Amino acid sequence: MPLPIVIADDSLLARKVLTKALPPDWDVEIAYASNGREALALYRAGKATVMFLDLTMPDMTGYQVLEALQHEDLNTFVIVVSADIQPMAQERVRALGAIAFVAKPVTPEAVLPILKEYGLYA
Numbered sequence: 001m002p003l004p005i006v007i008a009d010d011s012l013l014a015r016k017v018l019t020k021a022l023p024p025d026w027d028v029e030i031a032y033a034s035n036g037r038e039a040l041a042l043y044r045a046g047k048a049t050v051m052f053l054d055l056t057m058p059d060m061t062g063y064q065v066l067e068a069l070q071h072e073d074l075n076t077f078v079i080v081v082s083a084d085i086q087p088m089a090q091e092r093v094r095a096l097g098a099i100a101f102v103a104k105p106v107t108p109e110a111v112l113p114i115l116k117e118y119g120l121y122a
Contacts, residue, residue: 002029003120004047008039008065009054009081014104018052018081021106026121036060040068048076050120053098055082055089066096077118081106 005028009015015032022028031047033039035057042048055062062080069076074097082089083104090101100114115121 002027003049004029004031005050005052006031006033006039006042006048007052008033008036008042008057008062009052010034010057011054014054014081017104018106021108021111023108023112023115023121026115036062036065039065043069043076050077050079052079052081055080055084055093063092063096066093066098070097077120079111079114 007015007018007030009018019030031042033042037060039048039051039053040060043051053062053065062082066078069078078098079100079102080093080098081102081104085103093101099118102110102114112121
């Protein structure tokens with residue numbers, strides 16, 4: 001059974017780059033969100049065992065998504081993918097429950113160790 005994942009980013013190009021950075025043989029079912037509200041809706045629909053989350057999105061930021069997930073008993077592995085690589089941003093997302101922070105542009109070399117560390121990819 002494929003693992004449900006969400007890729008949430010307002011940039012179509014960023015969503016494509018991230019999709020290509022995932023292991024090609026990883027058995028996943030990908031849902032895409034272009035803003036935080038869509039990401040939360042997909043999470044609530046059970047489509048986000050893993051969520052790749054951009055921080056800067058219209059309508060609802062990645063920070064707001066993390067806060068909502070934390071309020072709802074965070075039950076997903078959130079990997080933040082952002083161009084904002086400031087230490088304060090990284091500390092804040094970890095405090096809000098993210099398991100990792102990956103800088104854009106995303107590479108397979110950045111994603112794979114995280115997936116393996118959390119048992120999401122063998």
